[in-house]
Amino acid sequence: MALLLQILVNGVLLGGLYALMALGLALVWGVLNIVNLAHGAFIMLGAYVSFYLFTLLQVDPFAALPLCMLSLFCFGYLLQRHVLNLIVRAPMFNTLLLTFGLDVVLMYLAQIVFSADFRVVNPSYAGANFSVAGATIPLVRAVAFAVALTLTLAVWLVLVHTRLGRAVRACAQNLVAARLYGVEPRTVYALTFGLGAALAGAAGDLYGVVSQISPYIGDALTAKSFAISIIGGLENPLGVVIGGLFLGILESLTSLYVGPTYTDVASFGVLVLVLILRPKGLLGRAA
Amino acid sequence: MTRRLLWFAPLVALAALATVPWLASPALIQFGITTLLLATLAQAWNIIGGFAGYASFGNSVFYGLGGYGTAIAMVQLHLPFGVGLALGAALAVVFALLLGLPVLRLRGHYFAIATLALAEAMTGIVANLDIAGRNIGLVLPLLKGDALFYELSLGLLALVTLTVFWISRSRFGFGLIAIREDEDAAAVMGVNTTLYKAAAFTLAGFFSALAGGIHTYWITFLDPISAFDITLNVMMIIMAIFGGAGSIFGPLIGALLLASISEVLSTEVTNLASLFFGLVIVVAVIFMPRGLADVMRRFKRLGWRYFSQNVRENRL
Numbered sequence: 126m127a128l129l130l131q132i133l134v135n136g137v138l139l140g141g142l143y144a145l146m147a148l149g150l151a152l153v154w155g156v157l158n159i160v161n162l163a164h165g166a167f168i169m170l171g172a173y174v175s176f177y178l179f180t181l182l183q184v185d186p187f188a189a190l191p192l193c194m195l196s197l198f199c200f201g202y203l204l205q206r207h208v209l210n211l212i213v214r215a216p217m218f219n220t221l222l223l224t225f226g227l228d229v230v231l232m233y234l235a236q237i238v239f240s241a242d243f244r245v246v247n248p249s250y251a252g253a254n255f256s257v258a259g260a261t262i263p264l265v266r267a268v269a270f271a272v273a274l275t276l277t278l279a280v281w282l283v284l285v286h287t288r289l290g291r292a293v294r295a296c297a298q299n300l301v302a303a304r305l306y307g308v309e310p311r312t313v314y315a316l317t318f319g320l321g322a323a324l325a326g327a328a329g330d331l332y333g334v335v336s337q338i339s340p341y342i343g344d345a346l347t348a349k350s351f352a353i354s355i356i357g358g359l360e361n362p363l364g365v366v367i368g369g370l371f372l373g374i375l376e377s378l379t380s381l382y383v384g385p386t387y388t389d390v391a392s393f394g395v396l397v398l399v400l401i402l403r404p405k406g407l408l409g410r411a412a
Numbered sequence: 413m414t415r416r417l418l419w420f421a422p423l424v425a426l427a428a429l430a431t432v433p434w435l436a437s438p439a440l441i442q443f444g445i446t447t448l449l450l451a452t453l454a455q456a457w458n459i460i461g462g463f464a465g466y467a468s469f470g471n472s473v474f475y476g477l478g479g480y481g482t483a484i485a486m487v488q489l490h491l492p493f494g495v496g497l498a499l500g501a502a503l504a505v506v507f508a509l510l511l512g513l514p515v516l517r518l519r520g521h522y523f524a525i526a527t528l529a530l531a532e533a534m535t536g537i538v539a540n541l542d543i544a545g546r547n548i549g550l551v552l553p554l555l556k557g558d559a560l561f562y563e564l565s566l567g568l569l570a571l572v573t574l575t576v577f578w579i580s581r582s583r584f585g586f587g588l589i590a591i592r593e594d595e596d597a598a599a600v601m602g603v604n605t606t607l608y609k610a611a612a613f614t615l616a617g618f619f620s621a622l623a624g625g626i627h628t629y630w631i632t633f634l635d636p637i638s639a640f641d642i643t644l645n646v647m648m649i650i651m652a653i654f655g656g657a658g659s660i661f662g663p664l665i666g667a668l669l670l671a672s673i674s675e676v677l678s679t680e681v682t683n684l685a686s687l688f689f690g691l692v693i694v695v696a697v698i699f700m701p702r703g704l705a706d707v708m709r710r711f712k713r714l715g716w717r718y719f720s721q722n723v724r725e726n727r728l
Contacts, residue, residue, distance in 0.1 A: 160521050208694070215701050215726035217520055218467055218653060223697040225646055229690030237687070311728050344642070348532055351525055386547070390536035393529040400526045401514045 132377045134260045140373025141270035147353035147365045149324035155359040156297040156317045162224040165343030166231035167322050171329020172338040179246050186246050186334045193330040194323040201322025206315040235340035246333040269331040281362040352396040433559035441558045448565035449623045451667035454651035455572045456619035462657035464612045465592030470527030471620050474504040476639035478621025479628035483550040497625040504621030508614040516609045539636040549635030561630045572619040656705025
């Protein structure tokens, strides 16, 4: 029983980070209809920003969060403004291919610039933990979980309650109508993509604290973010929280009861099932 | 007269390619085998992706199943290579029918993601199967005969291209194109969309599995990660689109060009090769989104404006 509780806690903590990872991908997908295959590479970049701030300037990884987000925001904004906006109206294949090309470029650039070594962000409190009701909770994971959920909630509030959020949602629903109401899609698209990249940067910063960084972590993270977006559905930004927690708990349970090598089978098996049975996500209205 | 010459051109090219093992260096023959197999995969993807318009990321599953069918038959059951190929192809066909039917109900991104997920799940499943050597993989008996593998690959490529040629002028092919352009309209016009899509998926799977089987026996080794590698699937798509998806020779030309570029790059600038490859993809998607086949058709009339027109058509 204690073991099960511990596993569930681990799953929930992992799930919070998963939700933040997927949020940027789901946002860009839902609004711009671009499935960004380079999303995991953005997370990787965010992790490296945090790593270099920590090792070179001794900036605490949690304090570095806004810097990671800002740098990735600028990167994403410029990328959408000057590259991705060129192919937004092209068929789906082309956007997939373009972002895949970007993914390859970023991955190998990172390999050349940062080297292929595994890196860790290791602040003095990395090993600290506390226990609640018999379950041990690592401090950094708990804080990462809290930060991830706060950011997710903040993005949701921005989307629902601000002028920019309404413009973004308007573009997602009907581009022509949004234009008629004075929304400039080029800017809104770039802002949205920048925001998605900033969220990836935040996820990367937190990922660096709880796990190892290398130039090749991106693809697996993109795949996970996909799975979470699909399971949660794209209609509601809070869907990724459900999707993230679901996947985190599912992976923890699978590795305990079936075996750690089966976690990918379980998560992608569930993904296929969700796609076939509820294509609009667990929260989405049935098709 | 010119029309008749056009008909003969592919045959002459085929005959010329068939003589390569007697003339070329071993390194060139090996490059040839890799390129022929990649071209086969791109052409097989062309059936489901180019004609039916379904962006399959699951073709590497077929490739992997073909490889594993061959490896399991030869290593665990001590059967000859031919039986292994057949087993691999049979596995792929069964997989295409069983999972294709539910997955092909999905459209657009959702189909792409579902097939991607299938590939990831297959990696995990095979890594846990004893008969497939778990995550260590299987080592096949060594057969020194690059010429044989070359001719086999060439034959397979000819076969899949012939099939695509047949598709392009058959009722089946027109049905697939109708599905690509507007699936609901195709259904209304009396195209049995489920049957057509499943058939296209199965055909693509069949040829990909044969390519996987040949490749596995050639390199005599197979493990789950390389067998179901998503990157390979993306390569197929890029080659097909770069050359011109939905055309007959586009995927072949795309495969030849891109394989050559990446071969030259990897000998000239080893660690920059993949980087340049990524850049080639980005530039090609922006400036020639309909592939080389379309460039050849329209560049003569439009000149350099062709590229700016492409950008203008697709930009926001």
